[in-house]
Amino acid sequence: MMDLLHLLPLEVLPSPTSLTGIVLIGTTLVVSSILLSAIYNLYLHPLASFPGPLLHRASLFPYLYRQVTGKLPYSVLDFHARYGPVVRISPNSLSFADPQAWKDIYGHRSPGQEEFAKPNLFYRTKGIPPSILSETRENHGVLRKLMAHGFSERSMRAQEGIIGGYVNALISGLRGHCFGKEEKKDDGVSSEKETEQKKQQPVPLDMVSWYNWTTFDVIGDLAFGEPFGCLEKAEYDPWVDAIGKSVRFGSILLAIRVLGLEDVVHPIIEKLSNKARRFHRKRTMDKLQRRVNLTKERPDFLEGLLQKREEWGMDMERLAANASLLIIAGSETTATLLSGATYLLLKHPEAMKKLIEEVRSTFKSEEEITLSSVGSLEYMLACINEAMRLYPPVPIGMPRVVPKGGAKVAGTFVPEGTVVAVWQWATNHNEQHFLEAFEFHPERWMHDPRFANDRLDAVQPFNVGPRNCLGRNLAIAEMRLILAKVVYNFDMQLANPGKDWLDQQIFTFWDKPALPVCLTPVERNGA
Template identity: 50%
Template structure:
């Protein structure tokens, strides 16, 4: 019996293999020649299966490669059997904007926002009604009035940043890893605004364990997202079990800081206050608040630090632009006390520098995918069938020569009406998104970035260290940038 059983097993494996090959061939033929998206251009292998695109994601160059695909295939590229990428200002409105005349909003694509099904829903991936509820509770914390009340909190950490930098460089030029200093500052600020206390990064001049976990998880998260994309969610769950100790420790830290914030019983002008009141009213659970607090802290710190790092690299790589900005800042204020969240709003060249940094180095360079709703939708005037995954890829549209003059040139002047850049389509760049789910923290982020950059430039002369030449050009990028150290020579300004 044993030889017969072995023979049957071999035959079964052979038949299964043949059937699998026929299935792959049949599915590939359907995807290329019969699929509803067959008329859209794109790389053949990407049209055939879901396996080609994740390989680029794991390699760390997918958002950059998307620019090449748009150069070759045009404003709409089919990047998967059921996925389209867009590079056009109107696509922002068609995909993410407010819908009219009873049209359905394009929902977020769960395959991206929830790599595994048991991840709790928060402000980022909540369904429409829950999202609206959460946004209303959070909105007061991001209002103009709250920002004015938050100024002493934010300002105290920027003061500490300047003091710590002065201690490091004293009277001589010293190369500092500004990636670290900016990360420490933004995490301390957002930690205080979210949990009522900082992570102590600037105080200790080192990473808090929870912050270090977040900053070191860029590549791992991208890998898990790639597994989910090709239909291997069981492997994602296994990977998460392997990482369970780290995840559990992170959740424990979040819960402990949140519990401390709630038990303080103090009303503060932060963005968590509205959620706490809803817990007291029985509308939100403790875990729902913890999920949203954790999301907002990561979103409000990592992206801000990334943009500031990019701005400092681009400015120090273009000394003439840095000099012009330094002249604006130092001629506008007589001392540090005059540099506030409000007063930095008058620095027009600084705003142009930040906007150009957003364009050249978007903190979220990838596409934020939505899904065509029931009945389909029209995008760029063409019907997109129901269930199709669609997105505008930020790095690609930010460097599209159809919308930008000299797209790889760092030119803040394009945001100041310079005649050379009069044909630029400024609305092609949307770093905070558009529509009902745009970033709620836009105003806070701009004010915080202006304040931090203004205080640094007012107090220090900056020069890019030779060790960080090519910092941006040589970076890997997954769903977020995998930033190496950014070494900048810092010299105190003598007054």
């Protein structure tokens, strides 16, 4: 190339000392690099034969744009509708819509076979110790065994009093706020007429917040040995509020890592967030230290780790990383599902009527509603399963990397090093798997012959295999208990029935708006 430069007229060659020339050369190099990369991705890449949108096959940028704007899971469904069950959604990523892919990607491997590893780009953040979510296969197995103590049937029975106490606090809080804060007269007493008017006009309560306050207090107690005090104050704790506000930024940070810019951007983020990070770390360490100092054994999530802490060299930083993960995984997802289930039930009065009848006919008093007794509510479980299908708490695809030598996924050979995933929201709404895929039909989970051809195995909100959700049974029981108590105690109505609450952006988790609901306490004889 350099030998050819003498053939060009001197006047067309930019002066290397001029700013314009430097910019022109830089721009030419960048554009050339992008074009060459696109040509390679489209025609020479190991995934060149896989179908997908042209721009997504050529470059990472369309994928990252949809990700940071919260539209990617919706687009993945459109891609599968156009290109089939296997789609190339970025130069080195494939999305699978076939239910068999759950087992092939995330399931147990035969002895001697490598697992589909978790890519560090997605699961790890610089400066934060690994947790059970991001640990290696060997370390994950050790941590899982230690933490399983807190999720056992025995521990669940012992935790019932803790969980039930916060659920009762939720019901008490809803009763105290559903007609607004009572205004006092000068003599400190409200008139009977004013009280009656308030009872006739319930004020909307944001159920997203109330569910979040409940699940954060529950998980705070089970992870740190003390609640966050959200229910008591009827407001978010600053620590909890910061977690919610970081969801959107996490998507941007992931894009930065994928582009290879983390080392450049990290010092800037550290400087901008230094105060918030110090506050978060101090709060976490203070709570953790108080839990460590407890000498009495507790049926919580950290007990197993603390018992083996010295043997496994578990320092405070790693304990804090796992405790923080439990706070997010055990609260945000549960509150999300409860919010979605409440909205879907209120949008489908016939389903809500059936659920009310089941709950209120099964239990004669509120004391009968317990973590174990709600297991008999079959229609409620169908409603929860259908809500998890339509509104999965983790709607994205959890990426894995194909091991050395490549592997077959749903009957398709995939080259080694490829990032693969099953995208939950897209798979759950695929019309190839479900009749009336966008409609709320709990009956599809109750052997209704109309839905006999539905692929219910496509719905895996807790994942499958050796890294599936450790707290699945507890989460479902907690969801049932909370929903049963709310339905038993209140009649509910959407404050804005014309608004599509499900129209949300997705940044790893849902970017949930408020869900205003009017609640009217159920009056019972002798109550």
